[in-house]
Amino acid sequence: MKRLAFDLEEKEWMDWLLQRGEKPFRSKQIREWLFQKDENDPLLFTNLHLPLREALKADFDFDLPVVDARLESKDGSEKFLLLSKDNQLFEMVIMPSDHRITLCVSSQVGCRMGCTFCQTGKLGFKRNLTRGEILSQIILANRRLKEKGLERKVTNVVFMGMGEPLDNYEEVVAACKTLIAKDAFHLSKSKVTISTSGLVPEIERLGKDLPVRLAISLHQTNDEKRSEIMPINRRYPLPVLKEALLNYPAPDRLGITFEYVMIKGVNDSLLDAKRLVHFLHGIKAKVNLIPMNRFPGSSMTTAEEEAVEQFQRYLSERSIPAPVRYSRAQDVSGACGQLAAKKQNELDMDPRVLAKERRIEDKFAKTTFGQKKSLE
Ligand code: SAH
Numbered sequence: 001m002k003r004l005a006f007d008l009e010e011k012e013w014m015d016w017l018l019q020r021g022e023k024p025f026r027s028k029q030i031r032e033w034l035f036q037k038d039e040n041d042p043l044l045f046t047n048l049h050l051p052l053r054e055a056l057k058a059d060f061d062f063d064l065p066v067v068d069a070r071l072e073s074k075d076g077s078e079k080f081l082l083l084s085k086d087n088q089l090f091e092m093v094i095m096p097s098d099h100r101i102t103l104c105v106s107s108q109v110g111c112r113m114g115c116t117f118c119q120t121g122k123l124g125f126k127r128n129l130t131r132g133e134i135l136s137q138i139i140l141a142n143r144r145l146k147e148k149g150l151e152r153k154v155t156n157v158v159f160m161g162m163g164e165p166l167d168n169y170e171e172v173v174a175a176c177k178t179l180i181a182k183d184a185f186h187l188s189k190s191k192v193t194i195s196t197s198g199l200v201p202e203i204e205r206l207g208k209d210l211p212v213r214l215a216i217s218l219h220q221t222n223d224e225k226r227s228e229i230m231p232i233n234r235r236y237p238l239p240v241l242k243e244a245l246l247n248y249p250a251p252d253r254l255g256i257t258f259e260y261v262m263i264k265g266v267n268d269s270l271l272d273a274k275r276l277v278h279f280l281h282g283i284k285a286k287v288n289l290i291p292m293n294r295f296p297g298s299s300m301t302t303a304e305e306e307a308v309e310q311f312q313r314y315l316s317e318r319s320i321p322a323p324v325r326y327s328r329a330q331d332v333s334g335a336c337g338q339l340a341a342k343k344q345n346e347l348d349m350d351p352r353v354l355a356k357e358r359r360i361e362d363k364f365a366k367t368t369f370g371q372k373k374s375l376e
Pocket residue numbers: 111117118119159160161162163164165195196197215216217259260261290291292293294327335336
């Protein structure tokens with residue numbers, strides 16, 4: 001199989017060019033075509049001579065993942081289900097707002113961390129995405145923005161789609177390097193956020209290699225209880241995690257963001273809020289309170305509105321910014337990983353069972369949206 005062109009580093013392009021007796025500076029030109037000019041047909045790289053263009057086409061694969069489904073949400077975001085060459089499904093979400101366009105990318109197909117409240121975790125682990133597959137998501141998003149007639153490109157990238165980015169360290173860091181490279185996407189380090197469930201050695205490594213912004217999926221500040229919902233906590237318990245966070249060189253002194261999914265009766269009490277404030281002591285922190293997205297088959301459910309408000313008030317009164325963030329694109333797919341899981345289920349299903357399920361779903365949709373009054 002040919003290598004994916006988006007997977008090559010600048011140095012690798014240079015080696016390939018040198019082997020062919022070409023000038024190494026052409027690597028910059030190739031990267032500009034791929035990452036800035038949105039051209040993935042090498043025959044159209046017009047500042048290269050024709051034999052070189054033909055050699056590129058012969059030696060590398062320039063295909064982007066296929067968009068298997070695209071769902072538009074009422075809140076303006078769009079969720080995409082992407083299909084790789086080897087038929088793996090992963091998701092990305094474009095989230096526009098007034099001043100920025102944030103793209104939420106996946107780093108793996110599935111995830112091996114097994115958090116009990118997460119649909120991606122329930123999918124299990126299929127494989128890591130390559131750096132090129134991660135970067136393809138930004139290319140596809142920019143292409144979509146152009147198709148919609150917008151002059152804007154993706155300004156911020158968050159690794160909050162499927163997968164645990166620090167469990168795919170090499171590929172994720174290589175992709176981040178291309179995100180900030182001048183001859184590629186040229187984003188600032190403070191516009192790239194890696195969200196992690198808390199892989200301590202990799203957090204320390206990242207601080208040395210490429211300190212982008214960090215978001216920690218915390219969700220619980222009692223060690224025993226955190227281990228119940230996030231098995232990774234058994235390996236890296238809270239005091240060890242806190243030590244790593246105190247030492248993390250966040251860009252522009254922006255501090256660290258904490259994600260706190262609010263689950264009814266699990267982590268939403270006043271006592272939980274008090275423990276959280278204690279845990280955050282000494283860290284420049286912002287907390288995103290995310291009412292849990294329910295998904296089929298999960299016994300856990302969203303915290304009550306009053307509980308979320310009480311929790312938020314407690315943090316705000318102690319000068320910890322704690323906005324309540326409803327997950328974007330909720331109406332089109334609910335929790336992260338849900339779209340991929342649904343499609344995966346369908347792929348695994350007997351076609352006759354699938355057809356029946358779809359008929360039931362269709363009737364359900366028609367009745368819930370009031371287009372038809374009764375089930376025929
Ligand atoms: N694996 C990384 C990044 C992907 S998950 C991590 O865990 O940080 C992105 C975010 O979605 C995380 O904060 C995760 O805790 C959150 N999440 C997972 N399941 C959710 C659910 N059912 N409802 C709301 N947020 C959820």
